[in-house]
Amino acid sequence: MSTQNIDQGWLHDRLGTVVLWALLICTESAGQLFTKVAGDQLGQMDFTWQWLADVARNPAILAAIACYIGAFFVWMLILRRSSLSLAFPLSSLVFVVVLLGSWLGLGEHISLLHWVGVAVIIGGIALLAEGEEN
Template sequence: MSPSTTHNWLAKRSTSVALWAMLITSESTAQIAMKLGGDDLTNMNFGLNWLITALTTPAVLVAVGCYAASFLIWMLILRSTHLSVAFPLSSLVFVGVLLGSWLGLGEHISWLHWVGVWIIIGGIALLAEGDNG
């Protein structure tokens, strides 16, 4: 590999890793913000007032913004990644949400959930290995 080819490969790989990190962060943040926003609405009956309150709740607005960012990032990822690889990799969001709910919301995570996290990570590792061959 020439230095130019190596530089291009590294730049492409770095961009891909950055996009994936942004996707996982934005989708995980959206889920956690939606949980916080939903908690603010639990004592209200569903109706017009509930909808107005939901649309003016800061956590819900953060969630909507993160979902919009996730959509744009996802579109960028799909430009250079096969859907058969990208979609399973997006399951890393489950790991991000679990970690965020544990660290940020203080939720108890059972050992079975942690086993699930490692199964997800193992499955992604298998997908990545299969993509190389």
């Protein structure tokens, strides 16, 4: 029996793809939000040894780094199964989730123009996905 005929499990089917995309969007978005929180906590960047030590010990920075490392490996798995011409535009969903996270989690004001931008991003992704060949 060839290895191509062996059922490779849920990670290699449509559900696995959806799970990978959810992980990518969550880890990338969380990394951005953690970086913002850390930047606010650390304040002025003086680029001294003390500031670098504070950066290295900051829990939000450590969480952001962990998110980016996780996102890198998930991105590699996504690219193994998707064309870059579709995957890269789909990754723009991170912009939408970061905007929502900054609004809901950080209390930032989001203008009407930003919400229109979210609608344009989602509409563009829908058009790209509709045009994708199976």
